[in-house]
Amino acid sequence: MNSKHTYGLIMAGGVGSRFWPLSTAENPKQFLDVLGIGKSLLRLTFERLQKFIPAENIYILTNTSYEALVLEQLPELTSSQVLCEPERKNTAPCIAYAAAKIQALDPNATLLISPADHLIINEARFEEIIRTAWHTAQEDKLVTLGIEPTRPDTGYGYIEFEKSALTQKGSACAVLQFREKPNLATAEEFLRAGNFFWNAGIFVWKAAVILEALAQHQTDVYNIFTAQPAVYGSTQEGTFLKDAFAACPDISIDFAVMEKAQNVSMVLADFDWSDLGTWGSLTTHLKKDEQQNSIIGQNVFAFDSNNCLINVPKEKTVLLDGLQDYIVVDTADKLMVLKLSNEQKLKEYLKAMGL
Numbered sequence: 001m002n003s004k005h006t007y008g009l010i011m012a013g014g015v016g017s018r019f020w021p022l023s024t025a026e027n028p029k030q031f032l033d034v035l036g037i038g039k040s041l042l043r044l045t046f047e048r049l050q051k052f053i054p055a056e057n058i059y060i061l062t063n064t065s066y067e068a069l070v071l072e073q074l075p076e077l078t079s080s081q082v083l084c085e086p087e088r089k090n091t092a093p094c095i096a097y098a099a100a101k102i103q104a105l106d107p108n109a110t111l112l113i114s115p116a117d118h119l120i121i122n123e124a125r126f127e128e129i130i131r132t133a134w135h136t137a138q139e140d141k142l143v144t145l146g147i148e149p150t151r152p153d154t155g156y157g158y159i160e161f162e163k164s165a166l167t168q169k170g171s172a173c174a175v176l177q178f179r180e181k182p183n184l185a186t187a188e189e190f191l192r193a194g195n196f197f198w199n200a201g202i203f204v205w206k207a208a209v210i211l212e213a214l215a216q217h218q219t220d221v222y223n224i225f226t227a228q229p230a231v232y233g234s235t236q237e238g239t240f241l242k243d244a245f246a247a248c249p250d251i252s253i254d255f256a257v258m259e260k261a262q263n264v265s266m267v268l269a270d271f272d273w274s275d276l277g278t279w280g281s282l283t284t285h286l287k288k289d290e291q292q293n294s295i296i297g298q299n300v301f302a303f304d305s306n307n308c309l310i311n312v313p314k315e316k317t318v319l320l321d322g323l324q325d326y327i328v329v330d331t332a333d334k335l336m337v338l339k340l341s342n343e344q345k346l347k348e349y350l351k352a353m354g355l
Contacts, residue, residue: 001052001134005108007207008049008058009098012042012070012116013085018278018346020355021334022311030116031069034282036296036311041117041276043073048120049112050076052127059083059102060116061094080233086242092221092256093248096214097241100225101232103207110137111210113203119285121272129170133204133267136172141265142213143172143204144258146197147273152187155277156198157254161266163195168268175264178254197266199254200273210257218256221248279327280343283309307340 016029023029030042039047042060049058055076062070064084071082083101085094095113102109112130120126133143146159148169161167162174178199182190190196214222224244231240258264274281286294286309293302297312305323312318312330320328325340338346 001131002110003052003054003057005106006053006057006110006112006134007102007106008053009061009095009102009111009113010042010045010049010058010116011061011091011094011113012066013061013063013088013094014117016117017350018343020346020350021331021336022329026065027069028066029276031066031073034276034311035119035285040073041119042070045114045116045118046074046076048123048126049114051123052130053112056081059098061085061098063088084241085245086238087245089245089248089250091253092214092218092251093225093245095210095253096218096221096225097244099207099210099214100229103211104229104232107208109207110134111203111205111207115201115275117276118200118202119274119276121285123271125271126269129267129269129271130204132170132172136265136267137204137206137209140206140209141172141263142209142258142261143265143267144175145200145202145204145269146266147200147269149187149191149196149198152184152191153198154181154184154187156275157181158187158190158196159199159266160196161268169270170268172265172267175266178259197268200269201275203253209263213257213261213263217260218251221251221256224248278343278346279309279311279329279338280340309340 012030014028015025016023019029022032031040033040046058059081060070061083064086067082067084071079083098099111137143158179160176160179162176167173224247228240231237274285276282283294288294291306293305293308293310295310297310297318298314299317300310300312302320305320308323308326308328310328327338327340329336
């Protein structure tokens with residue numbers, strides 16, 4: 001794996017509304033210490049990549065409004081390594097922008113694309129999987145990581161892959177098709193079939209190869225970001241990007257390219273992974289007390305309360321009594337007390353609140 005020509009692109013532009021009230025539009029999930037360990041999810045992701053990619057080769061894809069937050073949390077980076085989207089248009093435009101910019105700097109670049117807000121426990125195994133993905137990408141493959149499902153989850157997209165007697169964890173195999181988030185019965189069928197993995201949204205590919213795929217499958221996006229390569233790094237880049245993103249469709253890289261391309265491979269990843277998509281997803285990764293409560297806060301007293309997730313400011317003393325299966329999150333100006341079973345309704349509730 002050639003670290004000189006390998007670049008890490010961390011996607012950190014989301015709003016993270018499912019982690020309200022801690023996550024807000026001004027300070028979203030990726031910039032928060034949701035695990036209570038003193039480091040934000042962005043910081044953890046950067047440190048994970050820095051173990052095998054030089055800091056000068058790591059770029060952050062984010063919204064313009066978060067540039068200062070990124071540089072505050074990652075002082076190792078320069079402002080030129082923070083690629084700011086003037087408006088949110090999903091993952092295809094921002095990946096096209098980054099690929100075109102880095103390709104202009106280094107025609108031999110290979111890109112690792114990683115969300116900023118995923119939790120990966122076994123980082124040594126993660127690096128091994130990425131190295132396999134990197135070598136596969138040198139064969140001009142568009143490589144994605146698949147996570148072996150542990151349950152029939154309806155919240156993830158799935159990847160159907162070509163399984164043979166030689167297929168083993170940590171290896172690369174051909175992708176047959178991408179499947180959207182299924183209903184429960186379909187998810188159960190996927191698990192029984194044994195050749196459907198969760199779509200982790202982590203990619204490895206040569207900059208030239210993803211740009212070629214965009215040229216074939218999403219020509220308008222390709223043309224927008226490759227028309228003026230000399231603009232990258234110049235004083236005109238900001239103005240160019242405003243016009244470029246305004247002209248782009250709102251489309252994910254999966255819809256734009258991955259579901260259409262024929263040169264897609266998947267590495268069967270077996271490190272401990274979570275996309276930390278909801279408060280409830282945190283409970284698997286936090287320590288629990290004797291009543292199975294996960295508590296972030298130094299002065300929380302939970303009486304006759306079981307299987308709750310509690311996140312409160314460390315300076316606040318909190319007494320809870322008789323709560324079963326609840327999420328309690330307190331901030332300086334907001335409080336949420338939500339049944340775990342109703343967590344999927346959070347966006348609906350926020351909309352009704354006008355938030």
